[in-house]
Amino acid sequence: MGILVVGSLALDSVKTPSGYRDEILGGSATYFSVAASYFAPVSIVAVVGDDFPDTHVAFFHQKGIDTAGLQRRPGKTFRWKGEYAQDLNTAKTLETHLNVFADFNPSMRSEHRSLEYLFLGNIDPDLQRSVLEQMRRPKVVACDTMNYWINHKRDSLLKTLSMIDILVINDAETKQLAGESNLICAARRVLSWGPKTLVVKRGEYGALMFKAKSVFGAPAFPIEEVVDPTGAGDSFAGGFMGYLAACGATNEEAMRKAIVFGSVMASFNVSEFGPQRLGELTFTEIEARFREFRKLTYFEDI
């Protein structure tokens, strides 16, 4: 039931209405792996520079995360600097320095090739396929992407989509990818390109899961103090894949619960800068919030 995540490790400088943090641990693989680690064993495939602090590696180990696939390269680690305005909905990117991440070319260790759950973080769709081709066919392959790849590598991205099971993206990306302003129509079109499941993240508005014959909708867990939204989407994906790996099923019931666990992990993540809050959870807290989530959405039949 092991999960492999391929994505970025970064040093993030983040300003929000709650404060500023300089060069804290970030990146899609960070948030994903920490969130997923509460559910199943996780291995990271990523690249960092020689400036990546050992304390961060120790933090992954403390969460039981396998870093054997972590490549260290001469040079600097990927850096991102961003700012959120009062409404906290969208990050304004101030600086992006890809550094060693620019030449990231993930090669899989043999012990990783047989892992059953694969999450292809937001990297070049060519690399996503290269990873996938190195694996023995995993049981579940999920994938993220972003506007840059939709615009600049559309054909490659569509090839990747034809090979995966679950696409996890946000609503703007869904509409952009499909070239459709109605989200439901956009979702239908994306599903026609291969993925059996499309999970649409909508930030403070929750998530929708589309399959050929069903839709599941969940609001976001209401959070009074959002300190830093960075990594919410990746925490969501980590909780989602983590639960799928833990339960071993991929039926509708399991996937709906997975969406809720994803929402739960995202809701914890935003209440502190970086992956701090996410890193200090107990499974009892996670289960308690799952049950609160059920109270939030439950209503009786007529």
Added chain:
Amino acid sequence: MGILVVGSLALDSVKTPSGYRDEILGGSATYFSVAASYFAPVSIVAVVGDDFPDTHVAFFHQKGIDTAGLQRRPGKTFRWKGEYAQDLNTAKTLETHLNVFADFNPSMRSEHRSLEYLFLGNIDPDLQRSVLEQMRRPKVVACDTMNYWINHKRDSLLKTLSMIDILVINDAETKQLAGESNLICAARRVLSWGPKTLVVKRGEYGALMFKAKSVFGAPAFPIEEVVDPTGAGDSFAGGFMGYLAACGATNEEAMRKAIVFGSVMASFNVSEFGPQRLGELTFTEIEARFREFRKLTYFEDI
């Protein structure tokens, strides 16, 4: 279990990506009353000019709606002209002519004063209180408002809020009213001013219901073809109050179902121009969509 709604009747000219309609029946009291009419008897208190077509009055009668409180005044009916861009999220108002609505001063007929469910549509908060003071204390009083009254009649609006049970507004209005960018904090503040319940409409993202000790969240029903969003919020309020009046209860369970019936009515309403689709429903269709809504949101406990 009768419902009284005080609000606007209008002739709307609406442009959406699906087409244009000139001077069709509109106004908050229209959408509210037609939606509510499937659940309970509804009486309208509103004003129209001498140009208001008899066919519209006949339409209300056909839906069993009591129009004895409909005042006809010399002059023209309230007219609104608006346009929706491709994403259909926000209307751009092109023209507003209040006409006879500018001097609307609702005086209640004696048979209306004892109705148990009162919906105060989006009118001057002074008038909302004047209506409320003419009523024998109804069982449930719900109220809508808008940015104009929040900005220009804040003190009067707060007085109205201290006298009602349920406030039904959208998320931008909630934040503006509370002066808070976090919706959950904003909701807490609004509740501290009097209403026991705050229902926050979020358009395509669904609705949230806040009480002192609980929150309920529901996504919007996914609609592939949104033709005209005009009146969605009022249809929602009509379904919501309609169900409360029909079931006679105001406990958490009843109010959650009422939110879902509100969402159901809004989802039907947007699929045609004006109140056309809303007017031709059967209760079987409404119940079927309620059950589909339950399938949309249901997940098992862990």
